[in-house]
Amino acid sequence: MSLVDETGVTDERDKQRLRIWLRLLKISRQMEAEIRERLRVEFATTLPRFDVLAALYREKDGMKMSALSAALMVSNGNVTGIVERLVTDGMVVRVPVSGDRRAMIVQLTDKGREDFAHMAKVHESWIASMLDMLSDQDADVLVDLLDNMQIKGAKTQ
Amino acid sequence: MSLVDETGVTDERDKQRLRIWLRLLKISRQMEAEIRERLRVEFATTLPRFDVLAALYREKDGMKMSALSAALMVSNGNVTGIVERLVTDGMVVRVPVSGDRRAMIVQLTDKGREDFAHMAKVHESWIASMLDMLSDQDADVLVDLLDNMQIKGAKTQ
DNA sequence: CCTAAAAATTTTAAGCTTGAAATACTTTGA
């Protein structure tokens, strides 16, 4: 059996995967840009802030900085800055952890919870309208395909 | 006919679209992070730089700054900075446009062309390996679905 | 010819992002 690809099959396969990636990237960048723009115009906020609020919304008791950066798959230093600005906005508070003076828990304020609940509803409708070219059938096929894609080499799945 | 959704059908549909978006976003972020990391470690470069080189590689005669930012769907000011650093790296040159003293054409240098050709080959193999959980059949279905997704509201398609 | 509008690009200010270094605290184990 040959160790080299004499028929060009592998090469064609690689090109198909590259096409998928470029298309995936284009779509997600378009949608992301649109969402960032709408968050900016309609809610005077940003996607990173929205993402942090979304993570905290799911955890009634708040999250440690490290848990937050793990959940969002971004660096610790990154979260520090975003949370700082959210504190300034009055959306979250930092609470010291009793028993560990290194750690901090971040929690939504009442305002943060209310504001996010509203934004999340509107956000969901944006997504639905952006993706309304998909038939219900296509949507089912797509969700199924995407759910089974475990990217090789990626840190957290 | 009722104007409100009394059966929750619309709501379920919206949630399905949101699932698709979250999954799409997760996958593209994972892949992007992996690609950034590899570009950094193996080629000491960044994704934005790679993207600019890729655009210029396709255009033998170079591109005006405005054409470049349109092709990459990023702001003009953004391209200014990236090109500046690529010039420092010796990968591209700026050439004044005869007949229009406002404009600049950016072109790959010989080094830029050679370096990019190599990186592009390796890059393609990264993508193929990251997506090798897809059967050829799934890949065909996916490429077809993605090709037909024209995001509503997005600037350029 | 002249001026106002348009076009190409750069600059600026603010925020996001990272990896690496620094700081502060806790745990482990001899």
Add this chain to the structure above:
DNA sequence: TCAAAGTATTTCAAGCTTAAAATTTTTAGG
């Protein structure tokens, strides 16, 4: 006990990104 290793977080420097303002040059219309 106490030093070394480990953990949680922040700080830092560099680069990416944007929208808006500024700069320079070209084009159009009177």
